[in-house]
Amino acid sequence: MKRRTVASLVAYSSLLTTWAFAQPEAPAPAAAPQPPASAEVDAAPKVDEAAAVLAPAPGGLTADTFAERTVASSHTVRAKLAELDASRARLNETTAQFFPRLTGKASYTRLSKVESGLGGALVGAQNPGPLGVGPCPGNPAAQCVLDSGGVPVGAASFSFPSLQNMYALSASLTVPISDYVLRLSNASAGASANRRAAELAVKAEKLKVRSDAQALYYDWLRAKARVAVAEKSLERTRARVKDAKPAYQLGVITKADLMRLEALAVSTEQVALEAKTFRDLAERQMAILMGDKKTKTFQVGEDVNAPRRPIPGELDDLTDEALSKRLELRALTEASRATRLAAKALKVGAYPRLDAFGDVTYANPNQRFFPQEEKWKATWSAGLVATWNVTDVFIVGSQSSQLDATARSLESQRNALSDGIRQEVAAHYLSRQKSEGALTSARRGVAASEEAYRVAVDLYRVGKATTTEVIEAETDLLAARLSEINARIELRIADVRLRHAVGRDVP
Incomplete structure (x- = not known):
């Protein structure tokens, strides 16, 4: 899931705060009538809208359930499964190549008449x-x-009689003796390694799809919470605008104060609209990934405030663990090994080969009998044959060189992936630490913003605070709550990403 929209919400909230601080303060009118106060609007918000909307419902969707359904309908997983089927078929083909070759033949031949x-x-x-x-x-x-x-x-x-009709039934058995000695072990081991590489690739793809799905689930929760917080802030701001209009008519506030409140309402409405768009997009993506043909409104089934599973270990230890557990690395190792074994098996093709053979012929007339008669007679033969195709030396050499180059390429890819995994573990480890600190700071910020909002409202009631100060307090409160939601969800996502990067999601 793209983070651009999420980032834009935080940036937009920051812009609102900056805009509010940049406005010149309207001088408080001395000895003027007090502005009308609304208990519903002026009271500091005591209900956590995010907690209410994120409260788990019985039978609701959890991150694990969503991930399982996503894996079950993933097209990339199906593609890896198809590759696994192909590798199994290649293993069967390799095994069958070393079976004794049995050939059966039936023929009829019409011969021209000759004088003998x-x-x-x-x-x-x-x-x-x-x-x-x-x-x-x-x-x-x-x-x-x-x-x-x-x-x-x-x-x-x-x-001699001239027989013009010939019928023959024959069977031939060839045993590749030299292949058993020189090629069988490398070829079968290479095919088995290729199958193991495909199996590991399937498991790795499932884990990747699973972690991506869990991250998308938490992004969806973030969007739902943002919508709730933004809509509640918009509700308070609209109520304040409604109360400010008669105050303006009575001369209690200036037109500039009224316009600032209306501008804040419009800005908050934009924040809520962006959050709704992100939420709807996330729900549509979730439905598509789960294979649902129609977009549904999902119920939350996971408590994001529940204690998180710990991921103990220092960065270096986690990195070493990742390099030993990640299935992608093991898959590339097996693929490289399979390619090198295939190259060894192919090089043997440049050597002379030895085959044993046996033939049985049942023919009418049988060419082995003299003179020929129109009778069915059987004969057999057996022996050894040594062959050496000199041209194959050059062809096999080029083919084995290609396989060796492919193996080196796979080894380089594995080394590059190892470096990428080191960076991935470090990035998610530090992101998790940052998110933990950000959540602690955000919670303090929410508490401070709620208290600042309460004080600003109380002062506004008695005429000791300006509209600008109330706007700033409202904007700060909205930004603080959005930041707290973002930090809370980012910490969940960081846990998912780090657990996958280290390989602790490997069953």
Whole structure:
């Protein structure tokens, strides 16, 4: 939530005080009739309007409830959750890359018809042994080529069948042996670190959204209290203007006194208007952050005057605690580690790789059998294969260098974040100290301003105080009460910010 409007209210109140002191005093008329007094207006205010409007109501909205609803509907948290899902998917992908690769294949091939004859004829003998020439059985007058058993040798035409349809079913299993030895540990550790970084980023984003929501809640309370204080001051000023008009007609006060009162009423009305604008804007922002489609008027459910939770520790101790607890630092550490492990796993790609393989083929006809037949037959094979792609040496080197550079960038970001956290802790620690002192001073200022207002009103009743003095007292009282509200709320916000900066909101 922007603090510009809040700051403008304080500045505006200061301007009112300065303006009132700058006005020349109207001389008190000697022996003149006393100005009319209104018990409702002149009595010093005894009711704390801010406490009344900030009183917790049963079932009202608290800072913790608002923060929980904001986290549940936060789009930035959902974006971090989506990144976490992506990192988990990458871890599963990395694990699956090292599974033995099983491939199945089914195919049909239509082949063109070819002539596979070798020409001539194939000579065959029934009995083994040397061949000879002798009378042909059944025709002794003719000579025949006889085998060792005296059986004539025959000759037949020879050709291979031309099969035009081929069907095949095959399965192949590849086991990356070298990856198990060289890449598995780094790759799986890197993917796990990347997942942890995403988980820490989700938790850190939830805590940030939560602390921002709590700060917005207290800003809303500040605006509600400012509206109540400004409207009460405006009510008193308008009543005084109303009573001053007949006094002016009777000559008890001058026209300048009347105009000063009217100017004060207009200025106070502007302060109230700015406070209402800030309150309405805060309520609209709260409704949007909680996912409500329509703006609602929320009831206060938290007692801002209740004792605050202590945050013990000196600045140096709190800084060391923050550097050890903040989830953002741990997330960057894991991200850098994941990147360096990925670079190590990638560098292995430049080495020769060794794979084991096994194949099973069930085909019709099966190419391993001779001659080919239109029958389904199965065969298998297994072995080892070593490969080395020389070109990958240069590609992998460049890719690993990119990852190393990314890791250095993440480490530099972590160092920068560490410096930022040191500054953040110091700023909120000192802001908390300042707010504690400011609240003590503001409460004394309210007590003094209320007493000064009472004295000014009493003197005004008896004609011993001018209108300017009453205006100054009213302006001082308004500024004091606004400052007290601001200091009280700033202290609550400083507690929230410091607790988050130190990491004490980490569950």
